[in-house]
Amino acid sequence: MASIPFPASAEEAADARAQRPTVAALLGDEVDAFLFDCDGTLYHAGQIIPGVAEAILHLRSVGKKVFFVTNTSSRSKEQLQAKLAKLGVPCEVDECVPSGVFTATYIQRTHPSAKRVYVVGGQGLVDELARVGIDSFGGPAEDGHRFDDEKFGALAETVAAERCDGVVVGWDLALNYHKIATASLVFQRHPDAFFYATNDDPADRVAGWLLPGNGPLLKGLEAACAACAPGRCGKRAPFGSEATVLGKPNPDYAKLIAEWNGIDLSRAVMVGDRLNTDILMGKQAGMRTLHVLTGVDGFEQIAAQGISPNFVLPSFGSLWTRRPGAPEDPAAAL
Numbered sequence: 001m002a003s004i005p006f007p008a009s010a011e012e013a014a015d016a017r018a019q020r021p022t023v024a025a026l027l028g029d030e031v032d033a034f035l036f037d038c039d040g041t042l043y044h045a046g047q048i049i050p051g052v053a054e055a056i057l058h059l060r061s062v063g064k065k066v067f068f069v070t071n072t073s074s075r076s077k078e079q080l081q082a083k084l085a086k087l088g089v090p091c092e093v094d095e096c097v098p099s100g101v102f103t104a105t106y107i108q109r110t111h112p113s114a115k116r117v118y119v120v121g122g123q124g125l126v127d128e129l130a131r132v133g134i135d136s137f138g139g140p141a142e143d144g145h146r147f148d149d150e151k152f153g154a155l156a157e158t159v160a161a162e163r164c165d166g167v168v169v170g171w172d173l174a175l176n177y178h179k180i181a182t183a184s185l186v187f188q189r190h191p192d193a194f195f196y197a198t199n200d201d202p203a204d205r206v207a208g209w210l211l212p213g214n215g216p217l218l219k220g221l222e223a224a225c226a227a228c229a230p231g232r233c234g235k236r237a238p239f240g241s242e243a244t245v246l247g248k249p250n251p252d253y254a255k256l257i258a259e260w261n262g263i264d265l266s267r268a269v270m271v272g273d274r275l276n277t278d279i280l281m282g283k284q285a286g287m288r289t290l291h292v293l294t295g296v297d298g299f300e301q302i303a304a305q306g307i308s309p310n311f312v313l314p315s316f317g318s319l320w321t322r323r324p325g326a327p328e329d330p331a332a333a334l
Contacts, residue, residue, distance in 0.1 A: 019318055022311045026269060026290065026319065033065035033263050035254060035287070037272035038080070039072060039204045040295020041316060043087055049294050051317020053088040058320060066095060067257055069270075071199035071214070071247040071277060073100035073170030074122030097257055099198040099247035100128035100170060105256060106246050107168070108132040111194060114165040118186045118193075120179050120221060121170030125198065129168070137162060138182060143174035147181055159185040166194035169221055169243060171214040180224050187229035187241075194238040195225065199247030201277060205295050218243060248272075249280035254287065271316055273297060275307040283307070292316050 025031075036042060042052050059066055068080060068091065075083065077096040084091050103125070107114060119126055119139040126139045164186050172179070186193055201213035226233050226241040238244035247253065258265050269288045272278020273295025282289040291302070291309035294316075302308060313319070 019313060022290075022313060023319055026311065027059075027062065031064065031267060031269055031288065033067065033261075033268040034059060035067045035069045035257065035268060035270050035282070036316075037248075037270075037274070037278045037295075038068055038070040038084075039206075040273035041271060041278070041292055042068075042084070042089065044294075045206045046087075048087040048089070049315055049317055051315060051320040055316055055319035056089055065261065065263065066091070067261070068096045069098075069248070069253065069257065071099045071201050073098055073103065073125045073128075073198035073214075073247075074173070075100075076124040076127040077101055078127075079124055094260075097253075098124060098128075099253070100125040102250075102253045102256055103168065103170075103196060103198045103246045104128040104132045104134065106252070107134065107166070107194075107196060111165060114194075116163045117166045117168050118164055118183060119168050119170070120175065120183060120217075121168065121172050121198070125168065125170040136168075137164075138179060140174070142179055142182070143176070145176060145178035147177040152181065155182065156185050156189065160189040164190045164193055166196065166238070167221075167243075168196050168198070169214070169218055170198040172217060175217050175220075180221060183221055184224040184228035187225045187232060191229070191231065192239065195240070195243045196238055197243035197245050197247075199277070200243075200245045201247075201274070203296065205273075210296075248274075248277035249284060251281055251285035254281055254285035258285075269311075275301055275305050275309070279307050279309045282309075290316075 043049060056066055068084060075098055077093050077098060080096040080098050081091055081093050114134055116135045117129065119136045121139060123140050126136050129136050159182060167183050167186050197218050200215040200218050202215040203210040203213050222242050232241045234240065254265060265285050265287050269290050270278055270282025271290045271292065273292050275297045279289045279291055289309040290311040290313060293314050
């Protein structure tokens with residue numbers, strides 16, 4: 001299992017003592033469940049953050065429920081489970097709720113007659129839409145398509161002949177001009193089509209650098225919609241030229257997990273590394289919030305954004321202190 005080196009120092013020991021009240025509160029009887037962001041909170045790409053797997057296992061051992069809530073929609077819940085298990089975090093499929101799950105459920109409930117959509121995104125999003133009975137075209141099937149302007153007219157007729165109730169955009173590592181052009185044709189040939197995005201995250205931290213997220217990709221599709229279907233500009237969402245964003249910080253995301261699992265959100269903790277998605281969703285959903293400093297936002301951003309979490313830890317692995325030379329009890333160790 002690959003991991004990021006854990007620093008050991010006198011400063012770390014002092015920090016650990018300062019964290020004692022936070023750890024005690026999180027492990028106490030007033031908390032029943034934890035919702036975890038994934039990227040930057042549990043792992044960086046293919047590397048688990050030290051102590052995280054052990055901390056989650058400890059939560060389970062003391063009766064806490066755990067769920068995994070990521071704005072990345074390219075993985076289905078089965079694929080997210082497989083990734084977590086590979087990194088040493090065993091979990092059940094139903095504990096994994098990527099944004100594609102929420103997006104598909106939201107569309108099914110909001111547009112019960114919707115049967116077919118155009119997808120810009122990964123197979124996970126396609127799979128989650130299919131799970132609720134919504135067929136799709138586009139997606140990974142068009143990853144290798146090259147645009148041919150001489151065939152654009154024929155493409156327009158093909159799109160017009162397809163049933164298409166909307167466009168759904170998720171993180172797409174193979175976004176190409178063909179997909180942007182096809183989405184623009186959906187908006188032109190199906191003017192009543194809805195427009196949703198699984199998230200608009202600007203970037204994620206990977207290996208010490210920021211990787212563009214779904215937000216920058218979505219901006220291009222919104223610009224294409226406004227340019228090619230100007231009649232949509234100014235219309236109410238989700239029928240305008242800007243997508244309605246369904247992932248974090250939408251509090252309905254957390255509320256859906258609570259509904260499915262019988263959770264009292266006032267007794268749950270949202271754990272994340274990004275203030276304006278993870279922490280904001282938790283606050284809006286009536287949860288306690290724990291901000292970890294292993295991802296995008298640090299202390300400076302807390303002050304700048306004015307989004308104050310209930311708790312801050314350098315890493316969620318701070319809950320796990322059974323490293324060489326540390327006491328046995330996680331709460332007492334701090």
